[in-house]
Amino acid sequence: MSEGKIRRPRAETPKGFRDYFGAEVTERKAMLDAIAGVYHRYGFEALETSAVETVEALGKFLPDVDRPNEGVFAWQDEDEAWMALRYDLTAPLARVAAQYRNDLPSPYRRYAMGPVWRNEKPGPGRFRQFYQCDADTVGTGSVAADAEICAMLSDALETVGIPRGDYVVKVNNRKVLNGVMEVAGVLDPSDAARFEAERGIVLRAIDKIDRLGDAGVRALLGEGRKDESGDFTKGAGLSSEQAEVVMGFVSAKRDSGAATVARLRELVGASLLGAEGVNELETIAALLDAGGYGSDRIVLDPGVVRGLGYYTGPVFEAELTFEILDEKGRKRQFGSVAGGGRYDDLVKRFTGQAVPATGISIGVDRLLAALHAKGRVAADTTGPVVVTVMDRDRMADYMSMVADLRNAGIRAEVYLGNPKNFGNQLKYADKRHSPVAVIQGSDEAARGVVVLKDLILGAKIAENATLEEWKDRPAQVETPRGELVAALRKMLAQ
Incomplete structure (x- = not known):
């Protein structure tokens, strides 16, 4: 650089990040205010936590293990402690529940809204910073809490402008999947650490069923899969017989909840953990039905597993079923806008004592995009x-x-x-x-x-x-x- 020439910084947003301007911010706030109203009506309290946590407190639960720092933005503080931006709003809640356990009511019901950060590969519509909107109940093992979370999610979607028929809340149970993996020979009840890596790959593979289809998931259950860009993802190494058991679980959904439950009972066989999970699903379905939440709103679906590693029981996902046009003009369903489940071991990491918890997280940007696609953004964005x-x-x-x-x-x-x-x-x-x-x-x-x-x-x-x-x-x-x-x-x- 020649002497006297000033090197100016480039005015550009970092890769994987974006800026939000007036109308976008106003629309998001209006939507979050409407959701907060639903959460408040259900008796949940607001909570704001720090954007920064210690790496130790956050734990290693993200699926992007091949990324630097396993998917989080982390740095070493001057006292040599490792700090990181929160990757979701659930891990900080576990820390809060442990830190203030003597002051908080039990169960503790809270909701939180704010940005989270993930050090993952950015792509179209996939950003490293995004908003989440969570609601969780900490301190009860009753599956009535899981049923309530699903009902509240259904109400929230309808309140912001997604009508019945344009969405479905899907419910599954990790215990059922673990029972199936026990039958398939990739889970040893006496040694939780055995086959842990293989189970992680199986979870992530099933979680991508909508995107990859049966063939793609089968490849990941076996030796691995090469994507369109040529990148190879290592598989779980299951035999064809083992993979068949897992695929049977993925396709276990039937026309009614009762029929789905019956099929799952067949698949878990003699697994006690699997049977426990099936019983929980049956109870959740009965509680939701009693509350008026039928199959037009909430269904049992074994295809839902959720990619995060801390779920221990029921898991949920909200999917928008209406069609939109993708960037190539092809029709496709909008897809998932929320997910969550039970994570009974997350607080235990801090206290050594079992503290059951369950919750849901809404992807704010995706839900707002869905409302735009349906022309249902209610915020007043008129200028001054x-x-x-x-x-x-x-x-x-x-x-x-x-x-x-x-x-x-x-x-x-x-x-x-x-x-x-x-x-x-x-x-x-x-x-x-x-x-x-x-x-x-x-x-x-x-x-x-x-x-x-x-x-x-x-x-x-x-x-x-x-x-x-x-x-x-x-x-x-x-x-x-x-x-x-x-x-x-x-x-x-x-």
Whole structure:
């Protein structure tokens, strides 16, 4: 670099991250507020935890074991302790439940919303920072808590604008899968560590059934699979007979919950753990049915396993069933927007004592994208009314106008750029999606009036829309300064 040449940083978002602007933030907040209302109605309390945890507290539960630091963003502090950004909102909850166990009610019911970070390979629609919205119950082993979480998730989806018929909450049980793996010979009840790596690969393979199909999952259960890019993923090394047992579990869903339960009982055979899991599923189905949550909303589905390694019992997933067009114009179902389950051993890591827990996590960005796809985003993203500046030396008058509007509850701002070019002020208002511009030059000031310019009408004209519905609506009106608020409210109401 030549002497005196300044090397400037590149103005770009880091790979795998993105920025959120006004309307996106407003829409997300409106959706989260609606979900929080459902959680609150169910008796759950809000909790905010630090974005940073110790690596030891977070634990190693992510499926991306081939990534640096096993999928987390971690660094060594000056006291040589390893710290990391949280990869979900559940691991921090386990730490909180252990740290404040003498102060919190038991069971402890909490919800949390915020960003999480995963050091995973980014791709289209796959980011390293994303929002989650969780609800968990800590301190009860009753599967009634699992049933309640599923019912609450169903209510939350309908509240934000996903109607019945456009989604399904799927329920399975890790104990059932473990029973099947015991039958398949990859789980030894007397030695939990044996076959641990193979079981992890089996879990991740089944979790990808929707994306990879039967053939892809079978390949991962066996020697491994090469993807379209040529990357090879090592398989679990199961024999064809062992793989057949696992695939039988994946395809065990039947037309009714009772029939599915009966098929699962056949598959788990003599496994006591598997039988326990089937009984829990049967109880959950009965409790949900009693609450009015039928198969049009919540179903038993053995294809749901969840990729995280800390689940110990029932697992859940919310799938949106309506079709959208992918980037190549092909029809496909929208897919999963939430997942969770029971994790009875997570708090035990801190206390040494069993503390049962269960919860759900909603993928906020995906759910918001789904609402956009269905045209059901309810947030008001209208920009502020813009008070233009015609005379630089009369700024106090314009500030007085904007104060009146704000005091009346109307979102408003004074144009604070260079007022020399009035056209630029209107361009600014358009860019802000402003509904109305307030104009007062020296002539209007002398007569004690202001002009209200309807920018929405102007936009309609600009896009050559039909003007039939607008023909009796003036593009701008003049009103006495003292009636500014009333006249503006009338224009906004139109």
